Amino acid sequence: MSETAPLQKLVDASYIDVAIFELRPDYRAVLLAVDGLVPGASNHASEALLQRAEASARQALQAQKVEALSHVAAWRETYQAFGAKPNRTRNSLEALLRRAATGLPRVNQLTDTYNAISVLHQIPLGGEDLAHYSGPPRLIRATGEEPFDTAANGEPVIEYPDRGEVIWCDDDGVTCRRWNWRQGRRTRLRDETTTALFILDALDPVTSEALQGAADELATHLSGLGPDITITDHLINKTTLT
Incomplete structure (x- = not known):
């Protein structure tokens, strides 16, 4: 991918099943796709971030x-709603926040950047x-037959x-x-990744404006x-399905 059109086509084709909004009507996601990344080790810029x-x-x-932070608490409640145990399987935001006191991981420029944005804006963010x-x-509710590598x-x-x-999931699982x-x-990010997808998740009380602000800051750092x-x-939310 070297043009905007293929990236836009992919994110526009992304899909959130209605069953997700039945579970959490307030759920919103920003899918951000980027191409042209030059792989690199952690550096002064990612360290500062x-x-x-x-x-x-x-x-x-x-x-x-x-667990008392408002967005972490919302995700813990949501995990319980679909049968997960939040004390055993922590959402990615909570997991990072729990590591922040002793130091976030240093992996490479790309991973460092999106981990930092997740913590700064207190939203789950996957790459x-x-x-x-x-x-x-x-984004769907599983049948239980989808393979997970x-x-x-x-x-x-x-x-x-x-x-x-x-x-x-995608077509392969x-x-x-x-x-x-x-x-x-x-599909995990690798040291040699040059084209990536980032998924930024939000529930109330995080606003759509705050979610987009996180996506915009991520884009600013990725552009470098x-x-x-x-x-x-x-942006995908309940209203985009109608």
Whole structure:
């Protein structure tokens, strides 16, 4: 992909099943696709962004526990609603916030950037390698037959989601289980990733404007990760289905 049109076509073809909005009518997502990334190790810019995110998390957690933060609490409630146990399978935002006190992971420029934006804006944010996607992304409630390519004890293994579990998937199977808990091996970001998809999730009380603000800041930082970056995004909410 080197033009905006293919990226826009992919994000416009993304799909959220009506059953998701029956579960959480307030759910919104921004899908942001980017091409032209130049892979690179963590650097001064990504380090500064991570340090800013860590300081933000420490400040937010001075007076309350992670699970009491409004958006974290909303996701914990949602996990319970589709049968997941939030103390055992934490949404990606909560998992990152719990690491922020001792230090967020340093992986590479791309992963560092989106992890920092997730913490700074207190929203779950996942990243996928579009080169390994098959068809557009879809958010559905699982039948339990969708394959999930993951690892157990250091070895690759195929698992299957629970029936009714909320999953992101493509034509070949699950890309992320339990809405925003664990991403699969097949579509995970790699050190050599040049084209990527980012999914930014929001529930009330996060506003659509705040969600778009997070997407805009992510896009700003991604635009510096190559000389010929192409970025497009797409907001999906309940009203876009009608």
